[in-house]
Amino acid sequence: xxxxxxxxxxxxxxxxxxxxxxxxxxxxxxxxxxxxxxxxxxxxxxxxxxxxxxxxxxxxxxxxxxxxxxxxxxxxxxxxxxxxxxxxxxxxxxxxxxxxxxxxxxxxxxxxxxxxxxxxxxxxxxxxxxxxxxxxxxxxxxxxxxxxxxxxxxxxxxxxxxxxxxxxxxxxxxxxxxxxxxxxxxxxxxxxxxxxxxxxxxxxxxxxxxx
Numbered sequence: 001x002x003x004x005x006x007x008x009x010x011x012x013x014x015x016x017x018x019x020x021x022x023x024x025x026x027x028x029x030x031x032x033x034x035x036x037x038x039x040x041x042x043x044x045x046x047x048x049x050x051x052x053x054x055x056x057x058x059x060x061x062x063x064x065x066x067x068x069x070x071x072x073x074x075x076x077x078x079x080x081x082x083x084x085x086x087x088x089x090x091x092x093x094x095x096x097x098x099x100x101x102x103x104x105x106x107x108x109x110x111x112x113x114x115x116x117x118x119x120x121x122x123x124x125x126x127x128x129x130x131x132x133x134x135x136x137x138x139x140x141x142x143x144x145x146x147x148x149x150x151x152x153x154x155x156x157x158x159x160x161x162x163x164x165x166x167x168x169x170x171x172x173x174x175x176x177x178x179x180x181x182x183x184x185x186x187x188x189x190x191x192x193x194x195x196x197x198x199x200x201x202x203x204x205x206x207x208x209x210x211x
Contacts, residue, residue: 005053015059016095019046019087020067031069036083043087051089063114064088065095072131075100085109095196099127099186112194115187117169119162119199125177127185166197 008015021032022042034042047064054061066074066084074081074096081101088094088111096102098115106113122130168174173185187195 001050001053002056005050005057005059009057009059014062015050015054016063016065017047017050017061018065018067019043019084020070023069031073036079036086039080039083040087043084047087047089061089061092063093063095065116069131071096072129075102075128077101078105081105082109085111093194095198097127097129114194114196117166117185117187117195117197119166119197121198121200123175123177123183125179125181125183127183130178170195170197 005015007013019042021030021034023030023032043064043066047061051061065071070080070084074084078101082105085094085105086109090110091112093112093114094102094106095114095116096106103113103115118129124130165175168176168182169185169187173187174182175185177183
């Protein structure tokens, strides 16, 4: 963290905390059963660790965005979302999925909310995310976006697929779900004024290069 904070400061990059379940082996992509009190303490601990390095470099904490399965659990379960947000420093923006408990609880608790779009994550037809244990590969088939684990016929995210996936979200507030259905995303209303685009550095392919 010390090296990352110094490099971000040097290059003028804002820094946010990304707390998740303490699942080291599964990279935070496996659900763990924790009480609300444990969740709040976990978030305070993880955010506080980063905050120490930020303070040492006189760099502000820009935002908090929960990671992996915790992120998905929060938009399905309001109590979990409340417990996690209770560990976020007052006034710090939270990044989340618009139209879910992420947005609702943030407003209830007075936390600034930033809606997320995804360059390399697939959507279900119900507008939730497909959170994989491992990053998956995609292959292109005529008139659709098919998703599968890596096989001889598939490859990493194709640049053209990434461009289409991102542009649909950014320009039209729509996306093609994994079942082939085109769905509307709740990010173009008056309630959502700030939007971010998430791309993962460990995704095989061209998502980061496109940005």
